[in-house]
Amino acid sequence: MNWGSAADFFAMGGYGLYVWGSYAVTAVCIAIELVSLARRRRAAGGPS
Amino acid sequence: MSSATREALPQGITWFKYAAPQTFFPLAGALAPWFAAIAVVLFVAGLYIGFFVAPTDAQQGEAYRIIFIHVPAAWMSMLIYLVMAFWAGVGLAFNTRLSHMMASALAPTGALFTFLALWTGALWGKPTWGTWWAWDARMTSELLLLFLYFGFMALQAAIDDPRRADKAGAVLALVGVINIPIIYFSVKWWNTLHQGASVSLKSAPTMATTMLTGMLVMVFACWAYAIAAALWRVRCIILERERRSDWVRDYLGAGR
Amino acid sequence: MLGTAGVMRSVIARDLTLAWRRKADVFVAVLFFVIVASLFPLGIGPEPQLLRAIGPGVVWVAALLASMLALSRLFAADYADGTLEQMLLAATPLSIIVIAKVIAHWIAANIPLVLIGPLLGLQFGLPGDALAVLALALALGTPSLSLIGAIGAALTLGLRGGGVLLALLVLPLYAPVLILGSLAVEATAAGLAAQPYLLLLAAMSLAALSLAPWAIAAALRISHE
Numbered sequence: 001m002n003w004g005s006a007a008d009f010f011a012m013g014g015y016g017l018y019v020w021g022s023y024a025v026t027a028v029c030i031a032i033e034l035v036s037l038a039r040r041r042r043a044a045g046g047p048s
Numbered sequence: 049m050s051s052a053t054r055e056a057l058p059q060g061i062t063w064f065k066y067a068a069p070q071t072f073f074p075l076a077g078a079l080a081p082w083f084a085a086i087a088v089v090l091f092v093a094g095l096y097i098g099f100f101v102a103p104t105d106a107q108q109g110e111a112y113r114i115i116f117i118h119v120p121a122a123w124m125s126m127l128i129y130l131v132m133a134f135w136a137g138v139g140l141a142f143n144t145r146l147s148h149m150m151a152s153a154l155a156p157t158g159a160l161f162t163f164l165a166l167w168t169g170a171l172w173g174k175p176t177w178g179t180w181w182a183w184d185a186r187m188t189s190e191l192l193l194l195f196l197y198f199g200f201m202a203l204q205a206a207i208d209d210p211r212r213a214d215k216a217g218a219v220l221a222l223v224g225v226i227n228i229p230i231i232y233f234s235v236k237w238w239n240t241l242h243q244g245a246s247v248s249l250k251s252a253p254t255m256a257t258t259m260l261t262g263m264l265v266m267v268f269a270c271w272a273y274a275i276a277a278a279l280w281r282v283r284c285i286i287l288e289r290e291r292r293s294d295w296v297r298d299y300l301g302a303g304r
Numbered sequence: 305m306l307g308t309a310g311v312m313r314s315v316i317a318r319d320l321t322l323a324w325r326r327k328a329d330v331f332v333a334v335l336f337f338v339i340v341a342s343l344f345p346l347g348i349g350p351e352p353q354l355l356r357a358i359g360p361g362v363v364w365v366a367a368l369l370a371s372m373l374a375l376s377r378l379f380a381a382d383y384a385d386g387t388l389e390q391m392l393l394a395a396t397p398l399s400i401i402v403i404a405k406v407i408a409h410w411i412a413a414n415i416p417l418v419l420i421g422p423l424l425g426l427q428f429g430l431p432g433d434a435l436a437v438l439a440l441a442l443a444l445g446t447p448s449l450s451l452i453g454a455i456g457a458a459l460t461l462g463l464r465g466g467g468v469l470l471a472l473l474v475l476p477l478y479a480p481v482l483i484l485g486s487l488a489v490e491a492t493a494a495g496l497a498a499q500p501y502l503l504l505l506a507a508m509s510l511a512a513l514s515l516a517p518w519a520i521a522a523a524l525r526i527s528h529e
Contacts, residue, residue, distance in 0.1 A: 002100060009099075013110035018175050022114045022168040026121075029160055030273070037280050044287035045300045140522075195476040202472055206463045215526040216459045220473060223455055223519055227477050230508070234480035241487060 069146050069286045070295050076279040083276035090269030097262035105259075111175040115259075118168040120267040121161045122186070124274055125193060126228075128158035132200075133225035136218035146282075148214035149289065151221060152204060153282035157274050159197035165190050185239040189232045196224045210289055311396045312404040319408030322381070329377060334416045337370035341424045352429050359428025360438065360489035364482050366424070367417050367442060368449065372474060374413035375453040376460075376467050378405065379524070383461055392528060399517035402524070406454050406517075414446035430493055437492040437502070441485040444502055447509040448481050451516035458523035481508060 003009040012019045066072045098116035105112040132154040139147035169187050170180045181187070200217050207213035255263075290296045306314065323330065344362045345355055382388040391401050421442045422435040430438065456474040460466045488501035 002102075002104065012113070013104070015109060015111040015175050018111055018171040019113050022117055022171045025167055026117050026164055029164060033157065033160055033277060037277065037284065040284045041280070041287075044284050045291070192476045192479055195472065199473040199476065202469055203459060206460070206465060206469055209529075212526055212529060216523065219455070219519055219523050219526065220459060223452075223477065226515070227480075230480050231476070234483045238483040238487065 067144050067146055069149065069290055070293075072146055073283060073286050073299075076283050080276045080279040080283075083272045083279065087269050087272035087276060090265055090272060094262055094265035094269050097258060097265060102258040102262050103256060108176050111172065112259075114168050114172040116262050116266050118165060118172055119263050120270040121168060122165040122190060123267055124270045125158055125162035125165050125190065127271075128154050128161060128274060129193065129197070129221075129228070130225065132158060133221045136221040139214060140218045140222070145214070145289070146286075148218060149282050149285045150278070151218065152214070153278045153285055154274075155197055155201050155204075156281070157277045159194060159201065161270065161274070162190055162194040162197055166194065183239070185232070185236040188235050188239065192231050192235070193228070196228075200224070306396075308396060308400055311394075312400060312407075315401055315404035316408045316411075319405055320412060323408070323412035329374070330412060330416055333370050333374050333413060334420055336373055337366050337417055337420060338424065340366040340369055341427070345427075356429045356493070359425055359430050360434070360486045360493070361482075362428065363421055363424045363438065364442075364486045364489075367421060367446070368475070368478050368482055370417055371414055371446060371449045372453055372471060372478075373467075374409065375450075375457040375470060375474070377413075378409050378454055378457045379461055383528075388524065388528060392525065398521035398524065402454070402517045402520045403513070406450050406520070409454070410447055410450040414442075414450060417446060418442040425489070430489065434489050434493040437498045438489045441488040441498070441502060441505060444505040444509060445481045445485045448505070448512045449478060451509070451512040451520075452477050455516055455519045455523055458520050458527055461524070461527040481505065484508070 010016055010020070066075055094116060098113055102113070104110060132151045135147045135151040135154070138144065139151065166187065169190070173182055173187075174180050200220055203220055204213045204217045207216055287296060287300075291300075341362055344358065348354060348358065379388060382391065392398060394401065418439055422439045425435045425438045453470075453474050456470045456477075459473065460470045463469060484501045484505050488498040488505065491501065492498045
């Protein structure tokens with residue numbers, strides 16, 4: 001294990017903003033893609 | 049394909065029936081959840097390796113952990129464009145609707161990964177090299193690749209007739225794919241000749257095995273995700289484009 | 305019956321005559337070229353050293369944009385009056401006719417840029433030999449721009465929002481020409497040899513000449529269906 005505590009994990013050695021900024025945006029983008037796919041599916045008609 | 053044609057084919061070669069949207073639709077529906085599940089498993093594994101197994105980098109500290117999404121996103125952005133151009137070419141050569149639909153289905157996911165590569169690249173560049181955007185060869189090429197994706201999507205969106213949109217997009221995708229190496233090399237040249245004494249923006253010089261493993265697992269995770277997203281999207285496209293056909297009417301009617 | 309060369313000659317002659325009758329279009333494009341290049345010092349400041357540094361790039365970007373402006377005219381008139389349909393049905397291969405049209409377009413739209421470019425380079429304080437290389441680089445690079453641009457023009461034929469869409473499609477593909485053309489001039493200004501860049505520009509134009517006509521012809525057929 002690399003991290004002494006949860007606080008260390010979130011701080012990422014001072015680079016928390018950059019690391020979590022990257023992964024957060026990735027998660028958001030994937031979520032947006034999946035949600036828009038679901039909506040498009042519903043608009044095309046019928047359940048998946 | 050008519051049953052007569054199917055009987056005429058030698059035994060075992062029945063893959064071509066999946067070239068019809070009607071037969072591919074359920075296949076895509078069956079496969080997509082599997083790829084999604086594989087993606088989830090690999091994402092968890094890859095991120096675990098990336099955050100809990102891979103050690104801290106001597107030069108870049110914890111900031112380097114961005115590569116576990118940056119590099120896979122960059123590779124995916126290029127791979128998806130190649131696959132998109134491949135299906136576009138197949139569609140033009142064999143005049144198959146489904147190939148074009150697949151190319152159209154891949155584009156948004158490809159653009160997504162390109163954007164992520166650029167975003168994570170900027171966030172990696174700031175702490176490591178002091179600047180959000182350094183106009184290095186790879187990031188600049190990624191930026192141009194994003195424009196190529198947007199151009200493809202914009203062209204298809206601007207054309208009302210789906211067949212014309214398919215074929216026009218396909219020509220554009222193929223022209224793009226031929227140009228990508230030219231763009232990459234000229235941008236690389238541009239960068240080296242202008243850089244002079246600036247820092248060389250290569251990734252961490254020596255990578256511990258665990259770092260490489262984590263990156264590879266993430267690459268496969270992104271690949272599985274891209275396949276799932278593309279299959280789901282192509283199903284939407286099939287329903288939209290074929291909505292007047294009997295099988296779609298039956299399919300949608302039965303669901304209600 | 306005209307042979308291939310005869311057909312090409314007549315297409316070029318026709319297009320050049322039409323362009324001559326609408327000289328205003330050419331003037332407008334050249335004026336655009338000059339205005340765009342002149343905007344940069346207004347935005348950046350008149351300091352000579354800075355302008356000399358950005359000069360090659362600015363003139364090339366302005367040339368790219370001016371070249372692209374003229375592209376929508378390439379097929380639009382023929383599309384509107386039915387000449388395009390005749391070209392599609394002609395016995396002569398469409399790619400041959402297309403080459404002829406692009407040649408005529410290059411003469412009418414890009415040669416003015418090749419001539420005016422060095423004058424703009426003067427505005428940015430580029431030395432004499434760099435100006436000569438600028439003209440040569442523009443002459444060698446603009447054929448690629450016309451050929452690649454023609455693919456875009458054919459794909460966007462008759463579409464709403466065509467001009468801006470054309471720009472989005474075509475400008476990323478112009479990047480290598482821009483880079484090489486700009487480097488050629490900068491190298492000369494720095495006292496280095498421009499030959500490798502000029503040779504590459506020529507090679508790109510030749511490659512475009514051999515490959516693009518097929519794509520343009522295919523795109524015209526697709527757009528016309």
